[in-house]
Amino acid sequence: IINISLSDTRNIPEMQQAVSYAETHGSLIIASAGNRLTSASTKDGERYPAAYPEVIGVTALNTDLQPTDDSVHGDQVDIAAPGMQTAGTIPGGVDCVFATDAASSSFATAYVSGEAALVASMYPNELPVQWRQRILATANRADPDNRDQLTGWGIMDPMNAVSVTLSGNLRGPQLDGLSKPFQSSSYQDTIVLHPTQDRNARTKQIVAIAAICVLCLWSIAWIVGLRGKRQRTSV
Structure with missing residues (x-):
């Protein structure tokens, strides 16, 4: 797994060749999709190497896990991750948090x-293109x-990325790299629900009423018997 926490507005041929070489030799590249504060251009648009199809381009989220104007957006963005108040080893940080x-x-x-390293460690026999699909397809x-x-x-x-079963x-x-939309052709017909009539409904009602009557009579007889017993005892 190759981490490239930088970006460039220029599409340099040698850079693209290096990316292709890395993937064909078993490496997956993760690169920054760009920051406005550190870029020569503050406009949204492609940044490299994130814009190459072999590379996963990453944009940053704030502490509410929402996209911000601090990041450059565009076709090069493949996935989003926390990028603010993150844990690290930056000198001067408070409790290992870089306050920005x-x-x-x-x-x-x-x-x-x-x-990506977690995915690769669990599926070492898969190709970088499969690792990439796991990461992107399972993103929320x-x-x-x-x-x-x-x-x-x-x-x-990450949890879904290592748990998902890859399939067509x-x-x-x-x-x-293309998107396969959900196929719903087999569900286009309108489903109509028709009520069904229970042929034994009348019989069930009679039985239920009879059972309730028997229960009531038994309860009355039990109460009367209990009172008669108390009266005999008191005499």
Whole structure:
């Protein structure tokens, strides 16, 4: 697992070649989708190497797990992770927390790299493209079938990533990077529910009423008998 907590507005051929070489040799790259405060361009748009299809581009969330304007958004965003007030070993931090007022995708990228390392350790025989699908398909999102420019395929979910069973029916991104929408053709017909009539309903009502009457008579007889016993005892 290769963590790249940086981004560039330039699509450099040598960078793309290095990314392709790394994946073909068994590595998965996780890269920052970009920060406005540290970028020469504050506009949303593609950042590299996050924009390459082999790379997982990570954007940062604030302490409420919401996307912020601190991060650069666009097609390069594949997944979102915490990037503010995160635990670390930065000198001067309080209780190992780096106190910052801005969300940083560098921290978020490290989180997703940790998730990728966990996935790779549990599935060492899978390919990087399969690790990537696990991470992206299991991210938490409102729409299971589509990504957006702010959080990509959603918020990272390591537990689901290591628990999911990969298949061609998995909703979200496929191994080729495309999205497979939920197929609902077999459920298009309107379902009409018709009430059914119990042929024994009348008999059941009579039996129920008779049972209640018997119970009432038995209760009355028991009470009368109890009173008669008390009267004899008092005499």
